[in-house]
Each structure stands twice: as structure tokens, then as C-alpha cells.
Amino acid sequence: MISRFFVLAAALNLSTAVLAQSSNTGHSAHQPASAAVVAPVSKPTTEGEVRRVDKVQGKVTLRHGRIENLDMAPMTMVFTVTDSALLEKLNPGDKIRFSAEKRNGVLTVTIIELSP
Numbered sequence: 196m197i198s199r200f201f202v203l204a205a206a207l208n209l210s211t212a213v214l215a216q217s218s219n220t221g222h223s224a225h226q227p228a229s230a231a232v233v234a235p236v237s238k239p240t241t242e243g244e245v246r247r248v249d250k251v252q253g254k255v256t257l258r259h260g261r262i263e264n265l266d267m268a269p270m271t272m273v274f275t276v277t278d279s280a281l282l283e284k285l286n287p288g289d290k291i292r293f294s295a296e297k298r299n300g301v302l303t304v305t306i307i308e309l310s311p
């Protein structure tokens with residue numbers, strides 16, 4: 196529970212920082228580079244298979260294909276999922292497509308879609 200609280204607190208701090216930054220520098224010409232980095236990806240980019248779902252800790256173990264945006268080779272590993280609603284529909288063995296990115300140094304799944 197302590198680690199989960201820390202992740203939530205870190206996520207809140209990050210949101211606050213992003214909000215503060217955009218209101219302070221919205222007029223700046225230096226925005227495009229950083230905006231591109233934080234822009235949400237709308238389509239899942241990587242194939243994977245669910246191995247384990249931990250709704251209490253907000254984590255999912257995935258066997259994943261190559262993740263281009265993280266420059267990561269295929270493997271099985273644990274990801275953090277900040278939106279717990281994403282975990283509700285998942286069961287071990289499900290084939291999925293997903294997107295992941297590094298948030299506050301933590302590999303985090305941002306999108307999960309069940310493959311047909």
C-alpha cells in the first residue's frame with residue numbers, strides 16, 4: 196500500500212508540474228519539442244500477451260513484442276498501469292495491443308486494447 200500511495204502521489208505531482216508549466220510557458224516558442232515528448236499516443240503500438248494482472252498494485256505482467264518508442268526488445272516484464280480501469284477487462288492469456296512510455300522513470304502502460 197505504501198508503494199502504491201507513492202506512485203499516486205508522484206503522478207499527482209507530475210500533473211501539477213505539467214499544468215504549472217503549460218500556464219507559465221503557453222506563449223513560449225520553445226514548446227513544440229517538449230509538447231511532442233508528452234503528447235499522448237492515441238493508437239496502441241505494441242503487441243503483447245497478458246501473463247498476470249495485479250489490480251491491487253496496479254500492475255500487469257506482459258509478454259511483449261518490440262517497443263519502438265522505448266527501444267526495448269521483446270521480453271516478459273511488469274508494467275505499472277496508472278488507470279486501473281485498463282486492468283478490469285484483462286485476464287491471463289489475453290492477446291492485446293498496448294502502448295507504454297516512461298513516466299517519472301517508471302515504465303507505464305497508457306493504452307490497452309484486446310486483440311480480436
Ligand SMILES: [Cu+2]
Pocket residue numbers: 259267268269270271272
Ligand atoms: Cu520489456
